[in-house]
Each structure stands twice: as structure tokens, then as C-alpha cells.
Amino acid sequence: MSVGILSLIVLALAVVGFFVGRSRALKSVQGDSRRLHSLPGYYGQTVFLFTAVPAFALMALWLIVQPMVIDGRIVGQLGPQIAEDATASKLAMEDVARIASGLDALQARTGMTNDELRDLSADGSDIRGRLAEVGIALGSEVDPLIFEMAKSFRIMQANGAMIMSVLVLVLAVAGFVLALRRIHGEFRARNVSETFVRWLLIASAGVAILTTVGIVMSLLSETIRFFGIYPISEFFFNLTWNPQFRGGSDLGLIPLLWGTLYISFVAMVVAVPIGIFAAIYTAEYAPPKVRSVVKPVIELIAGIPTVVFGLFALVTVGPFLRDYIAMPLGLGNSGSSVMTAGLVIGVLNIPFISSLTDDIINAVPQSMRDGSYGLGATKSETIRKVVLPAALPGIVGAILLAASRAIGETMIVTMGAGAAAKLGLNPFEAMTTITVKIVSQLTGDLAFDSPETLVAFALGMTLFVITLCLNIFALWIVRKYREQYE
Template identity: 60%
Template sequence: MPVLYLVLIVLALGVVGFFLARGRSLASAGGDARNLHSLPFYYGSNAFILATVPALLLMILWLILQPILINGAVSNTLPDDAIRDGSTRSLVMSDVRRVADGLDVAVERGAMTEAEARDIRSEFTNVRDRLAEVGVALGSNVDRPTLNAAQRYRALSSRYDTVMTVLVLALALGGAALSYAQSQKDFRARNTVEATVRILLILASTIAILTTIGIVLSLLFETMNFFRDYPWQDFFLSGSWAPNFRGNSDLGVLPLLWGTLYISLIALLVAVPVGLFAAVYLSEYAGPRLRSVAKPAIEILAGIPTIVYGLFALVTVGPLIRDAILTVQDATGWWPNFGPSSSSVMTAGLVMGIMLIPFVSSLSDDIINAVPQAMRDGSLGLGATHSETIRQVIIPAALPGIVGAVLLAASRAIGETMIVVLGAGAAAAQFGAEPGEFLNPFEAMTTVTVKIVSQLTGDTDFNSPETLVAFALGLTLFVMTLGLNVFALYIVRRYREQYE
């Protein structure tokens, strides 16, 4: 049974249980709701919760664990000769899942019967061509071990789906029956419902924490695998980045960190002054009508996809900077180390700074508006002008929050990818090149995020250091942004108390 249908059936059972339990509770009170311990709504809500929540939680847990269990069971049955040259067991299992999905599609379209999918005869040994006849495309030919594994995969999936359907429906019916039996006038339905809702709220509040822990652990385990094959000293201290999937790679993180920090610095030099001045103007000088138009217009920048910013950098900003510098070269005959490419640190930094303006502006505007009006009135009452009040009272009072906003914008800049790909190129900084070349903002450089994408893109061996380095880069970036966020929260909480 499709998962959507199963969810709808469970919800329908919950609705039916709601009305049955509500009616039974009223009947036990002689039709007078005043004789009930709780309102009739709570008796119905208790039935809906017992019929739906346990069943849906079981289904979610089952859907998470089922692919893991099936993958392990099928993988263990693969013979050693099924692992082809240059391949791994995980890659073969990817082929198995693709073939199984292709057989499912063929059966759904009616071009192949379920019996044929379960037992493809010898005349269909070329499964790729057979599935292509029914509109299912596979990337390569399928051998007999892969086909057998795919058929086992489908059989286990069907069996597990049937068991899940039976258990979920049984749990839903059992919950509805239990709630119906409990629906008596003396049952404390309100207490039960409120306690259950409190547990659900606690469970929902822990999702973010559990997600963070999962991300950290996944990065940490794969990073440990990387450092088993590659020395950590070379990773953290080497000034060369030259991956080679055939071996003898230089995987130093320093060039990538330098490009990340350099581009982020230029972006902040653009975003912080513009965003802060815009926030001061909107909060202290602009009238209500202008503010109602200008602030949403600035915040529109935050809603533009980063790929659009990247195209803007590639098509407009980069060529403008290149043409301007070439003009200077033609006029003066001087400009060091600038090539014909429009990709540069300056291009990515300027466009990224434009993207960060609403982050700094909106947060700073809210923080400045949160400064008590009494501080403004006191300063003006002592004879200070409006500008003096802003410089000497409002900005110092809001400074911790502004610093926090800047640090949060820096975290956003460090994690940006698309603008860097299209605006700054994909070449890592070269520390061993001409002196000072890595300081030239008009040179092409790249960042950690770009290399994470490039190292995980393509059909490569997942267990090689050149692929696992992406997780080490991700963990390094995670620690950097986490440190900035923690420092921002510390600044805000440490100094905000002075003005409360």
C-alpha cells in the first residue's frame, strides 16, 4: 500500500475515533456535558491522538530503518565476483537499487507483469534493453548477480511494506479502541491530552538538537576515515591544494581557508557600512511612509536566489571590473598580475556583500529600534543634537547586537557557494607563486564550500582520500561557523545587560 494511502487511512481512523469517543463520553454523562470531568472535545482529542500519533511515529521509524535493513541484507548476499574491477560493494548496491526501481516503474506502467519482474527469464538477461523498451533508462548493462540482488531487494521491500501496513493499521485500531473504552465521564481526558501534547512539543523541540548531533557525527566519522589515509599535519599545515584521484594528492586546507576568509572579508567591507548606515537612516531619520517602502525593498535582496547573484557576478560585475582595470592598464601601463579572466576575489566579494546587506540592515534596524526611547529623550534633553545622540548614545547601546549581526553575516558569507563558483572561479590560492600574488584581490580564488562540492561530484571512489577530504573540509567549516555564532551570542548576551 502506498504510504500516502496509509497516512490517509490512519487519519480517517483518528477522525472516526474522535466522534465515537466524544459521543460515548456524552452518553456516559446522560447527555449533559456538565457531568463530564473534561470538555467533550478532550475525549475526542484523546481518541484522535491515540489512533494517529503512535501509528504515524511507528511508520516514520519504520521508513527510516527499512532501507538500512534491506540494504544490509541484500549486500551480504552479493557474491564476491559481483564486485567488478574498479567498483565497490556500495556502488554495486547503487546499481541494485536502480534496477529495482526500474522494475517497479515497469510494473506500474503495465509494461511488465509482477511475475516477470520477480523472475526474468534468460531471454531478458539484457535487462537494460528490456527496461528501455518500457521507457526505463539505466546507465549500463545489468549482469545476473545484480539482477538477482535487485529481485531480492524488491521482494524484501514488498514484504516489509506489508508488515508495516499491518502493524500501523493494527496500532491505529488498537489506539482508537482503547480511547473508546476510556471515554467515560470520570476519565481525566484533559490531563491526558495536555500531557501528551507537552511530550510532543518536547519531541519537536529536540529535532534541531538531534539533527545537529547527527550532522556532527556523520562529519566526524568520515573525517576520521580520511585522517586514517592522509596525515592531519599535511591537511592543516600544507599550503598546496592539488587533488589527484590517481594518487599523490596534496590536500592542504590553508589555500581554501585563505580564499574563504579573503572573499568574506571583502563582502563584509561592503555589507557592514552600507547595511549599518541604511539601518540608522531607516530607524532614526526616515518617516513612516518612506520606511514602509524602503525596508521591504532592501529585504527583497535576501529573497533573491544565490544562483541569480552568481549570474550577476559572472555576466555584469566581473566584466565591469575587468574592463575598468584593462582601461587603467592601457592608460598607465601598470597593473600587476591581472589576466583577461573576469573571475576574481573582488567580483565575488562585491556581489556577496550586496547579498549580505539585508542581513546586516534588518538585524541592525531591529536592534536600534529596541534601544529604549528614554535614552534618546535623555540625551536630547541634555542638549545633544540628533546626530550626537545617534553617535554617542544609540550606537553604543546597540553595539553588542550590531556586532552579533555582523558575525552572523560573516557566517553566511563563509558558507556561500554559488556566488564563488561563478564569480571567483574554482582555482585555489597559490602560496608558492609570485610574492604577494595571493593577496591580489583581482586573482581568481576559491573557497572551502566550492571544493566540497567538486570533490563529491562525479563517479569516484567514495573511500579514497580525495573524496573523504570533503568531510574534513565540511567539519572545518562547521567549526568555523559554529565558533562565530557562539561568539556572536556571547557578545550579545554579555553586554546587552548593561542597557536592560
Template identity: 60%
Template sequence: MPATWIFLIVLALAAIGYVLGRSRALASASGDSRNLHSLPSYYGSHVALYAAVPSLLLFGLWLIVQPVMIEHHVQKLIPETSYTSQGELNLLMSDVHRIANGLDYAVRNGTLGAQAARDLSTETSDIRAVLANSGVALGSDVSAPTLVAAKEYRALSVTGDSYRAIAVLALALAGLAFAVIKTNRDFRARNAVERVILSLLILAASLAILTTVGIVLSLVFNTIEFFKLYPAMDFFFGTTWSPSFGGGSQLGILPLFWGTFYISLIALAVAVPIGLFAAIYTSEYASPRIRGLAKPMLEILAGIPTIVYGLFALLTVGPSLMAVFGPGTGLGWMQGGTAVMTAGLVMGVMLIPFVSSLSDDIINSVPQSLRDGSLGLGATKSETIKQVVLPAALPGIVGAILLAASRAIGETMIVVLGAGAAARLSMNPFEAMTTVTAKIVSQLTGDADFASPEALVAFALGMTLFVITLCLNIFALWIVRKYREQYE
């Protein structure tokens, strides 16, 4: 049974349980809700939760565990002589998935019978031609071990899906029956429902924390594997970035870190003044009508996808800078449209709503009594803003700037399209450079062999970037908390 149908059936059982629980509670109270411990809706919600929550948790866990177990079992069917690295094994497993899905598609379309799909053999049939007749294209011929693995993968998936449907629906029915039997006029349904809701909230918070821990651990373990293959000193202090999957790679992070820092610095030089001045205007000078128009217009920039910003940098900003600083102008500072300045300017535009929105909220949070006191002492509006409002809001503004810096450091698409791919140490902002995030993408693009330092270096780069942005965020929060107390 498809997963969608299982989910819908569980929801339908929960809805039925709600009606049954509510009606049973009212029946036990002779139709008078005043005789119930809780409101009738709590009795219905109690049954619905018992029918839906345990079964959906099992359903979600099954969806995660089943593919992992099948993958692990099927990999054992592929002879070790068929591959020499984890990357080649991953490619073989991709072929297994493609063949298994192709057989499923052929059976569903009726071009291949279920028994014929199980009896397929590379000795009697051209598997590639059979699947091509069903509209499934394969890039290479199918070997016997790959076909066996694909058929086993398909059989285990069908069996697992059947057991999943039985287990989930049985648990939903059991939960529904248990809750309905337990329902009566004296049952404390409200307390039970609130306990279940609290447990779900704790589970949601735990999943968020565990996800973060999992991400960090995956980075840490792969970074350790990288440093077993490549010297840490050469990585952190090397001035040359020249990866080569054939060997002899130089993987120094300094050129990448310099490009990241340089582009982020230009972006902040654009975003901070414009965003801060915009925040001062909208919070202190603009009328409510103008503020209601200007603030949403500024925040529209935050909703533009970064790939659009990257295209804007590539097609508009880069050629415009070339027209001013290119070889044809006599200056010759800029040899191509992709440069640090191109990416920095566009990234700065992207960060303007980030800085302005946060700064506007922070400035508005300054107590009005401080403004009134300054104006009452004879200060002008501009003097009040400069000498009272901005100093009071400064910790929050600095925190917003540091958070914007973290956002700039982690940007990828604008850099890929606007800054180029050259890893170099240069002070010229009109030269092409690259960043840490751009190289993480390039090192993991294609059929990367995760046993090689050239692929594992992406995790070391990611871990370094994570530590830098984490430190910036912690520093921003420390500044906000330390200096905010002076004005509370």
C-alpha cells in the same frame, strides 16, 4: 499499499476517533457538557491523538529502518569479487535500485507480468532490452548477481510494505479502540491531551538536538578516517592544494582558508557600512510610511536564491569589472570575470539585508528614555545617534556582523560561479580564488571513493569550517550578553 494511502487512512481514523470520542463523552454525561471533567473537544482530541501519534511514529520509523535493512541484506548477495572498493559497491547498488524500479515500472504498465518479472534470468533474456521496451534505459548490461540482488530487493520491499501497512493500521485501530473505551464523563481528558502534546514537543526538541549531534559525529568520524590517511600537519599548514585521485595529492587548507577569508572580508566591507547606515536611516530618520516601504524592499534581497546571485556575479558583475580593470583598459589587473572581487561584491549585496534587519531591530530596542535624555540635554539628533544610540546598540550590532561573517564563510554558489576554482595564496583581489565550501562540493562531486583521502578531505574541510563558524557564533553571543547588561 503506498505510503501516501497509509498516511491518509491514519488521518481519517484520527478524524473518526475525534468524533467518536467527543460523542461518547457527551453521551456519558447525558448530553450536558457541564457534567464533563474537560471540554468535549479534549475527549475527541484524546482519541484522535491515540489513533494517530503512535501509528505515525511507527510509520516514520519503519520508513527509515526498512530501506537500511533491505540495503544491508541485498549487499550480501553481491559477490565480493564484483567490486574492489566501497565506491564500486555503491555503483553496483545504484544499478540494483535502477533495475528493481524498472521492473516495478514494467509490471505497473502491463508490459511485463508479475510472474514473468520474478522468472527473469540473464541466461534466457536480455534484461536491458526487456526494460528498454518498458521505457527504462540502462547504461550497461545486467549481470546475473545484479539481477538476483534486484529481484531480492524488489521482493523484500513488497513484503516490507505489506507488513508496514498491516502494523501501522492495526496500531491506529488499537489506539482508537483503547482511547474510546477509556472515554467517560470522569476521565481527565485535558490532562491526558496536554501530556501527549508535551511529549510531542519534547520529541521535536530531541530530534533537533539529535540531528545536530548526528551531523557533528558524521563529520568527526570521517575526519578521523581522513587523518589516518593524510598527515594533519600537512593539511592544516600546507600551502598547496592539488588533489589527485591517482595519488600524490597535496591537500593543504591554507589556500582555501585564505580565499574564504579574503572573499568574506570584501563582502563584509560592502555589507556592513551599507546595511548599518540603512538600519540607522530606517530606525531613526525615516517616517513610518517610508520605513514601511524601505524595510520590506531591503529584505526582498534576503529571499533571492544564492544561485541567482551567482549568476548575477558571473554574467553582470564579472564582465563589468573586466570592462574597468581588464587587459583592454591598460590596467590589466583582472584577467577573467571570475575573481575574489566579483564574488565579494555580490556576496556583500546578499548580506546587506542580513546586517540591516538585525541592526534595525537592535537599534529599535534601545530604550527611548536614552534618546529623550540626550535630546533634553541639548544634543542634536545626529549627536544622539552617534554618542548614545550606537554605543548602546553596539554589542548587538557587533553580534550581527559576526553572524553575517559566519553566513559569508559558509556561502557556496556565489563562490563557485563568481570566484573561480583556483586555490592560491595571493593578495590581488582581481585574481580567481576558491573557498573551503567550493572545494567540499568539488571533492564530493561524481563517483567519489570514500576510502580515499581525496574524498575524505571534504569531511575534514567541513569539520574545520564548522569549528570556525561555531567559534564566531559563540563569540557573537558572548559579546551580546556581556555588554548588553550595561544598558538594561
């Protein structure tokens, strides 16, 4: 039974339990809901939760643990030589999974039975032709052990899915029956429902924390592997980025870091003044009708996909800067440049800064404005000397958060700034960023344990630390200098 069908069955049983539980609660007090401890809906929710939550929790846990158990058993049967080599075991499991998926597709297309599939062998030309029909190409020398493990892999998966389906259904029915037996007029169903909601909120917060921890650990583990192969001092202080993929590579961070900071600086020079001025206009000067139109239009920019901005940089902004500024001034002849990417990323960040600054300015109490007007200050003086100083911590935080977004941009840089890793001050030259090189280093058929591939994780860890420090600094600024108004 597939996971989707099993989920629908459990969900349908839980929905039935909701109505049955609600009806049973009303029946226990002869239809007088005033005699119930909780509202009738809470009793239905209790049955729904007892039916669905344990069953779905078991299903999620099973789907996480089963692949690890099966992979461990398969790798153990491949022999100690493969089991002790992490890279070899990973490649072997990829071959096993690929062949197993081909056998599944072959069975679905031809209607072969499981017994017929078990009789297939890797050295038969017939199986190569049949698997080629479903898009799985086997070489002339296929390890028979890998082929047999692929068949065992399918059997283990099928058996695991069957056991999971039985256990999940049994647990759902058990929860359904147990919840119904607890339904009576004095049962505190509201407490059960509210306790579940509280734990749901806690779990949601925990997922966010665990996701961050998982990201850090995955980056950190591969970064440590990289620095075990490549010297850490050369990575952080080398001025050359030249991955050769055949030895003798120079993997220096500084050119990529310079390009990242340079492009981000240009973007912030564009986004900060325009975003703040737009926020001041919409918050202080624009009539309500104009504000209701201008603010959504500005925020609409944030909803445009970055690949569209990349095309805009590639087709419009880049050629314009090249033909009308760079070439006449003798600064370059390429449409891909720091200025191209910086301008477009700046436009992308305008609604981010504008929207946050607008909300921060509107949070300044009106009484402060009225006091300034009472002392004879004009509107512009009030904005410059009262409103903006009061909103400054929040505005600084918004700027730093926008800078983090500019540093992490990839698509616009790829299409607008090029891929040249170099140091320079000319904003009309092509440069690149850390994010672009992360993508390029992980693209292609390269050995995963080579320094040219593992360097992507070191770059990702570096970028993570930079953006994390910016976000922490932004929060520190906001909390330290924020004024509390009554």
C-alpha cells in the same frame, strides 16, 4: 499499500475519531458541556492523538529500520568477501537497488506477474532488452547472484510494506477503540492533550539537536577516513591545492582558506557600514510612512535566490569591474575575481545586518534617549553616544552571524570568483573558497574511497568548525555584554 495511501487512511480514521470522541463526551453528560472536566474539543483531540500518533510513529520507525534490515540480509547473502568490504557492499547494494527498480518499472509497464519475474535470469538477452526499455542498462556480464538478490530485494520490500500496513492499521484501530472507551465526563482530556503538546515541543527541539549530531558524526567519520589516507600535516600546512586524481595530489587547505576569508572580508566591508547606516536611518530618522516602505524593500533582497545574485555577478558586476577598474589600472583582465564575489555577497548580506541592527536599536529603551535629550544632546549625539553603545553587543553579534553566512556562500563564489585556488593579495584575481571545492570534489564519477573525494568531508568539517566558532563567539559577545533594561 503505498505510504501515502496508508497515511491518508490513518489520518481519515483519526479525523473521524475526533468527531466521534467529541460527540461521545457530550453524550455522556446528556449534552451539558458544563459537566465535562475539559472542553469538548479536548476529548476529540484525545481520540485523534491516540489514533494517529502511535500509528505514524510505528510507520516512521519501520521506514527507518526496514531498509537497514533488508540491506543487511542482502549483503550477508552476497558472501563474506563483499560483506567485509564496506565499499564493495555499498556498490553491490547500489546495483541491487538499480536492477530492482528496473524490475518494478518493467512489471508496471508490461503487467508481468511476480512469478514471471522470478523466472527471469541475468544471462538472458531478453531481460537486458526489456530493462533497457525502462532505462536500466545491464552490461554483457551481469553477476547472476546480484540479479537474484535484486529479485529477493523486491520480495523483501513488498513483504515489509504489507506487514507494515497491517500493523499500522491495527495499531490505529486499537488506539481509536481504546481512546473511545476512556471517554467519560470526568476524564481529564485536557491534561492528555497538553501533555502531548509538551512532548511534541520537546521532540521538535530534539530533532534539531539530533540533526546537528548527525551532521557532525557523518562529517567526522569520513574526515577520519581521509586522514588515514592523506597526512593531516600536509592538509593543514601545504600551500598548494592540486588534486590530480591519479596519485601525487597536493591537497593543501591554506589556499582555499585564504580565498574564503578574503572574499568574506570584502563582503563584510561592503555589508557592515551600509547595513548599519540603513538600520540607523530606518530606526531613528525615517518617518513611519517611509520606514514602512524602505524596511520591507531592503529585506526583500534576502528573498532573492543566490543563483540570481550569481548571474548578476557573472553578467554585470564582473565585466564592469574588469573593463572600468581592473584593466585600466593593470590589475587583471578577468571578470571572475575576489572583488566581484565579495561585492555581491556584501549586497546579499545587507538586509541580514540591517534587519537585525534595526531590531536591536529599537530595543533600546526610549527613556535613555529622553535622558540624553534632557541633558542637551542633539539627535546625532544621542545616537552616537547613547543608542549605539547600548546596542553594540547585539550589533556585533549580527555582524558575526552575517560573516558566517558569507563564509558559507557557494553559488555566488562559483559564478563570480572562479575556481582558482591560490594565494594572492590582488582583489581583481580569480580565487575560490572551501565551499566551491567541496562541490567540485564530489562532482563526477570518482572513487568514493579516494583521497580526492574524501577531502570534501575534511573541508566540510573545517568549514563547520569555523562557522560554529563564529556563532559561539557571537552568542558569547551578546550574552556577556548585553545590558538588561527595565
